[in-house]
Amino acid sequence: MSIDKSMNVLIVDDYKTMLRIIRNLLKQIDFHNVEEASDGTDALVKLRAGNFGLVISDWNMVPMTGLELLVEVRHDPLLKSLPFIMITAESKTENVVAAKQAGVSNYIVKPFNAETLRGKIEKVLTHA
Amino acid sequence: MLEAALLPQRLAELRTRYPASDPEMVADVVRAVLATMRGDVTAPNASLLTEVEELACTVADARAEIAALQAADIRASHIPSATDELDAIVARTAAATNTILECCETLDALGPSLAGEAARAVQDVTTKVYEACGFQDITGQRITKVVATLQAIERKVAHIIEIFGRGTNPATAPEAAHETQSLLNGPQMPASAMGQSDIDALLASFD
Numbered sequence: 001m002s003i004d005k006s007m008n009v010l011i012v013d014d015y016k017t018m019l020r021i022i023r024n025l026l027k028q029i030d031f032h033n034v035e036e037a038s039d040g041t042d043a044l045v046k047l048r049a050g051n052f053g054l055v056i057s058d059w060n061m062v063p064m065t066g067l068e069l070l071v072e073v074r075h076d077p078l079l080k081s082l083p084f085i086m087i088t089a090e091s092k093t094e095n096v097v098a099a100k101q102a103g104v105s106n107y108i109v110k111p112f113n114a115e116t117l118r119g120k121i122e123k124v125l126t127h128a
Numbered sequence: 129m130l131e132a133a134l135l136p137q138r139l140a141e142l143r144t145r146y147p148a149s150d151p152e153m154v155a156d157v158v159r160a161v162l163a164t165m166r167g168d169v170t171a172p173n174a175s176l177l178t179e180v181e182e183l184a185c186t187v188a189d190a191r192a193e194i195a196a197l198q199a200a201d202i203r204a205s206h207i208p209s210a211t212d213e214l215d216a217i218v219a220r221t222a223a224a225t226n227t228i229l230e231c232c233e234t235l236d237a238l239g240p241s242l243a244g245e246a247a248r249a250v251q252d253v254t255t256k257v258y259e260a261c262g263f264q265d266i267t268g269q270r271i272t273k274v275v276a277t278l279q280a281i282e283r284k285v286a287h288i289i290e291i292f293g294r295g296t297n298p299a300t301a302p303e304a305a306h307e308t309q310s311l312l313n314g315p316q317m318p319a320s321a322m323g324q325s326d327i328d329a330l331l332a333s334f335d
Contacts, residue, residue, distance in 0.1 A: 112262070
């Protein structure tokens with residue numbers, strides 16, 4: 001199954017540097033339509049206003065964390081099926097379990113490399 | 129003669145009435161009372177008064193030791209200085225990382241003008257630089273954890289100063305953690321961290 005790389009991707013992180021890194025890595029694997037949000041609240045507004053095919057979100061943000069964003073997305077009738085990848089430094093078992101129970105599509109632990117990002121995106125989008 | 133049963137009650141009343149009394153002064157008073165009552169007090173009362181005297185001396189010694197530590201300086205100067213230094217590290221590494229990323233983006237932009245092998249080589253290198261720049265996020269989060277630890281120490285120092293009456297702001301109780309905030313632990317130390325393969329296996333166990 002081929003992946004539509006022209007889809008809109010929303011990346012969410014409160015670290016501008018991290019947004020810049022992920023945007024550049026996505027560009028290298030031919031995802032050029034990338035928008036940014038600085039926290040969960042900002043992301044939710046953009047998701048409800050736009051047409052996105054994938055969310056890549058950090059966990060540790062204020063005022064709305066990535067996990068809270070995920071819960072909101074899964075409870076929204078229009079967004080509930082949206083592929084959602086968590087990229088975070090939170091690597092404890094309870095974090096992964098909580099994210100899975102909230103409906104995360106995949107989970108990437110920081111620091112990560114481009115190959116891991118590419119692999120997880122492909123896996124998530126081919127199963128979407 | 130003071131009734132034995134009334135002594136603790138009398139002492140408690142005095143403690144309530146004079147909460148800010150200097151323990152050394154209390155010890156002096158007890159010694160003076162004992163000196164004038166040698167023939168009158170019973171053995172249990174004398175023993176109790178001696179213990180009160182020793183307790184007052186212990187408190188006075190502890191106060192002197194804490195004063196010698198200059199605990200107020202730790203709160204007023206050392207910890208704020210350390211947190212400022214750490215904040216400066218975060219700011220400087222962020223600026224340096226952005227400069228590196230700018231250079232990398234410039235190299236990336238050259239890609240289309242390069243021939244096959246050269247274009248691939250440039251992209252491989254820039255990919256590695258982007259990956260490596262992720263250090264700034266991780267170190268930033270680690271430093272934030274250290275700053276939080278320093279602030280916790282600062283609160284405890286303030287509490288100690290308050291207990292020993294050195295006139296400082298009351299220590300504030302830590303805020304109750306929000307339910308989802310309790311999962312925010314930040315980067316783990318390599319020895320205790322789960323790697324990507326561990327996480328993949330854990331996720332697969334749900335399927």
